[in-house]
Amino acid sequence: MTPDSALDAEEAHELLRTMWRIRLFEERVGQLKRNLQVHGLIHLSIGGEGVAAAVCGQLRDDDAVYSGHRAHGHAIAKGAPINGVMAELMGRDSGLCHGVGGSMHLVDTDHGFMGATGVVGGNLPLALGTALTQHLKGTDQVTVAFFGDGAVQAGHFSESINLAALWELPLIFVCENNGMAEFTSREEHSTIERVSDVVAPYGFERTTVNGSDVPAVYDAFSRFLTEARKGKGPYLLECVTYRRRGHYEGDPEKYRDPVAEQEWAERDPLARMTERAIKQGWIDEATVNAIEREAAAEIEAAVAGARESPFPDPEIARSLVYA
Amino acid sequence: MAREIPYIAAVQEAIRVEMERDPTVVFYGQDVAPSDEDPLVQAFGRERVRVSPISETAEIGMAVGLALAGYRPVVELLMTEFMLVAMNQVVNEAPRLRYMSGGQVKVPAVFKAGYGFTAGWAGQHTGSIYGMFMGFPGLKIALPATPADAKGLMAAAIRDDNPVCYLINYLMVLEHGDVPEGEYVVPFGEAAVRRDGSDVTIVATGWTVGRALAAAETLAQEGIQAEVIDPRTLNPLDTATILASVEKTGRLVIADQGTRHGGASAVIAAEVAEHGFGSLKAPITQVTALDVTVPYSEPMEAYVLPNEEKIALGVRQVLGEAPVAA
Numbered sequence: 001m002t003p004d005s006a007l008d009a010e011e012a013h014e015l016l017r018t019m020w021r022i023r024l025f026e027e028r029v030g031q032l033k034r035n036l037q038v039h040g041l042i043h044l045s046i047g048g049e050g051v052a053a054a055v056c057g058q059l060r061d062d063d064a065v066y067s068g069h070r071a072h073g074h075a076i077a078k079g080a081p082i083n084g085v086m087a088e089l090m091g092r093d094s095g096l097c098h099g100v101g102g103s104m105h106l107v108d109t110d111h112g113f114m115g116a117t118g119v120v121g122g123n124l125p126l127a128l129g130t131a132l133t134q135h136l137k138g139t140d141q142v143t144v145a146f147f148g149d150g151a152v153q154a155g156h157f158s159e160s161i162n163l164a165a166l167w168e169l170p171l172i173f174v175c176e177n178n179g180m181a182e183f184t185s186r187e188e189h190s191t192i193e194r195v196s197d198v199v200a201p202y203g204f205e206r207t208t209v210n211g212s213d214v215p216a217v218y219d220a221f222s223r224f225l226t227e228a229r230k231g232k233g234p235y236l237l238e239c240v241t242y243r244r245r246g247h248y249e250g251d252p253e254k255y256r257d258p259v260a261e262q263e264w265a266e267r268d269p270l271a272r273m274t275e276r277a278i279k280q281g282w283i284d285e286a287t288v289n290a291i292e293r294e295a296a297a298e299i300e301a302a303v304a305g306a307r308e309s310p311f312p313d314p315e316i317a318r319s320l321v322y323a
Numbered sequence: 324m325a326r327e328i329p330y331i332a333a334v335q336e337a338i339r340v341e342m343e344r345d346p347t348v349v350f351y352g353q354d355v356a357p358s359d360e361d362p363l364v365q366a367f368g369r370e371r372v373r374v375s376p377i378s379e380t381a382e383i384g385m386a387v388g389l390a391l392a393g394y395r396p397v398v399e400l401l402m403t404e405f406m407l408v409a410m411n412q413v414v415n416e417a418p419r420l421r422y423m424s425g426g427q428v429k430v431p432a433v434f435k436a437g438y439g440f441t442a443g444w445a446g447q448h449t450g451s452i453y454g455m456f457m458g459f460p461g462l463k464i465a466l467p468a469t470p471a472d473a474k475g476l477m478a479a480a481i482r483d484d485n486p487v488c489y490l491i492n493y494l495m496v497l498e499h500g501d502v503p504e505g506e507y508v509v510p511f512g513e514a515a516v517r518r519d520g521s522d523v524t525i526v527a528t529g530w531t532v533g534r535a536l537a538a539a540e541t542l543a544q545e546g547i548q549a550e551v552i553d554p555r556t557l558n559p560l561d562t563a564t565i566l567a568s569v570e571k572t573g574r575l576v577i578a579d580q581g582t583r584h585g586g587a588s589a590v591i592a593a594e595v596a597e598h599g600f601g602s603l604k605a606p607i608t609q610v611t612a613l614d615v616t617v618p619y620s621e622p623m624e625a626y627v628l629p630n631e632e633k634i635a636l637g638v639r640q641v642l643g644e645a646p647v648a649a
Contacts, residue, residue, distance in 0.1 A: 064392065066388075095425070096425065096427075097423060097424050097425030097427065098425035098426075099425075100422060100423055100424075100425045101423040101424060101425060105423035105424070107420075107423070107424035107425070107427050107428060108427075109424075109427045109428060114388075114391055114392075114428070115391070115420060115424065115428070117416060117420075119411055119415060119416075122384070122411050122412070122415065122416055124381075124384070125380055125381045125382075125383070125384020125385050125387070125388065125412060125416075126384050126385075126387050126388035126391065126416065127388060128381060128384065128385040128388055129384065129385040129386060129387060129388020129389035129390070129391065129392065129394075129396070130388040130389070130391060130392040131388075132349075132385060132388070132389055132394075133388075133389055133392040133393065133394050134392075136349070136370060136371075136394075155380060156380045156381065156384065156411070156412075159376075159378035159380050159381035160381050160384070162376060162378065162381070163375070163376065163378060163381045163385065166376065167373075316425075320421065320422050320425065320426045321421075321422055321460045321461050322421075322461065322484075322485050323421055323426075323429035323430075323431075323484035323485050
């Protein structure tokens with residue numbers, strides 16, 4: 001745990017609020033999936049809330065974020081309204097994308113959530129382009145690309161890292177290394193344990209932090225963000241996280257041992273952050289409880305709102321193909 | 324004012340004119356402007372004209388990201404078959420993001436590449452593979468067959484709010500033709516009737532347009548008047564103009580440099596068979612490449628490809644004036 005985080009009480013409060021909103025959202029989606037009220041393939045981010053909150057919480061609406069198939073937390077942390085995300089997952093017209101995209105293809109341009117793409121690593125080249133526009137315009141905007149350790153072995157990762165380094169784009173690559181690429185462990189995918197080591201020869205700044213230590217993620221990202229706002233880049237932040245759930249909801253997880261509760265307690269970013277914040281005097285227990293209650297109420301309202309929203313007119317399936 | 328310039332110069336002129344009128348147009352690709360003396364570099368500088376590494380996935384995906392953020396990139400990909408390296412970006416990201424976002428974003432990107440270079444470039448640099456792109460809704464396909472269209476369709480591609488595969492035929496790059504000066508746009512989805520005729524309709528794409536016109540001259544000497552239609556864009560496809568012509572002539576020959584199965588010709592034949600069956604006096608004849616990889620050796624290359632003689636033979640067959648091969 002970093003003893004001297006730059007975090008202050010207000011920021012810690014906001015981080016906890018975002019993490020609770022994501023945690024309870026994901027748990028609720030898991031329930032709705034089991035009850036068949038959420039359609040399709042669902043990947044939950046429980047265990048990764050701290051990275052989403054610490055990274056996106058420092059960005060502005062006019063900064064761009066790209067995510068992958070496990071995107072709910074990133075979208076919510078970047079500002080996407082929970083009712084819009086929930087309604088999208090429930091396939092309703094009031095969903096962010098009118099039910100056309102679903103869980104793996106969330107987009108919310110109002111908040112700079114430029115897109116989640118379902119093919120592992122397929123979002124990385126897109127981030128190059130948006131970062132290039134920021135460079136060409138000479139603004140202080142930045143682009144963040146989230147990806148998992150599974151994407152690192154794919155060609156688009158190498159191509160994107162090379163081009164970002166070559167053209168010095170204001171792009172921060174954020175790797176959530178949960179040690180599991182879909183159903184297999186990192187050791188079965190690569191001889192390189194640390195993703196930050198993979199990019200070492202390119203010469204740009206990179207670091208690896210414990211993704212369950214939210215102040216550490218916050219501080220490391222803050223340092224890169226300050227530089228990227230000056231138009232510098234790229235940077236790579238590797239966060240070692242823990243995937244609490246299976247690859248997808250319904251995954252029998254035969255490939256791994258049952259999660260030891262003790263291990264989860266040590267790696268749960270929300271429990272750790274709560275303990276730290278109280279100990280630091282950033283927040284008190286009553287306020288944490290209030291945050292949790294408010295988040296739960298917001299999510300229930302989102303579920304109720306989605307249920308009341310009509311399904312989209314199927315005709316939009318034809319009308320949206322061309323701009 | 325029009326003046327005669329080569330096809331390839333017309334393409335470059337369109338890019339230059341569009342870059343002048345719109346500062347969000349950027350141009351990059353492998354081996355683009357290797358020297359600072361390059362006219363586009365001279366005019367627009369190294370920020371907007373960039374040389375990229377051999378990274379098709381990153382190049383095409385980057386174009387999508389530029390487009391999502393409001394720019395209008397033109398990516399030089401050299402060979403259409405190099406796009407196969409980056410199919411996830413070409414078909415799974417570029418044309419689907421607008422759709423999946425529920426219409427929140429648009430992707431105005433141009434993927435510029437050459438095809439059909441049947442000059443001994445053999446199996447992996449010669450194919451006319453654009454037909455496969457017709458199966459990806461959201462992706463537009465332009466196949467300019469004249470220098471004027473090379474310019475006008477590039478301008479339209481850059482101004483279009485959707486991803487466009489703009490594909491030039493490398494056998495035609497030095498062909499000259501009248502090209503209007505200044506801004507010139509040829510709208511997508513409007514076929515050109517290149518020659519009027521009453522006896523048979525020849526729908527020809529890209530490089531085969533010139534071959535079909537030559538065949539039509541030969542046939543005219545035999546008393547056969549062929550109407551030659553160039554769709555100019557395969558997506559959108561101007562089926563209305565094709566159907567109207569078939570209604571007039573009652574006969575259809577399709578000439579295309581791609582393969583028969585899974586190709587543009589098959590799509591056009593199916594549209595006419597379904598919607599113009601009542602007009603047809605004879606079965607549709609398709610004059611395409613054989614369903615093979617293009618071979619290297621010159622006589623073998625000629626054997627598998629369509630040409631003027633094969634198009635003329637196809638016309639005689641639909642008119643019942645030549646035997647149809649089994």
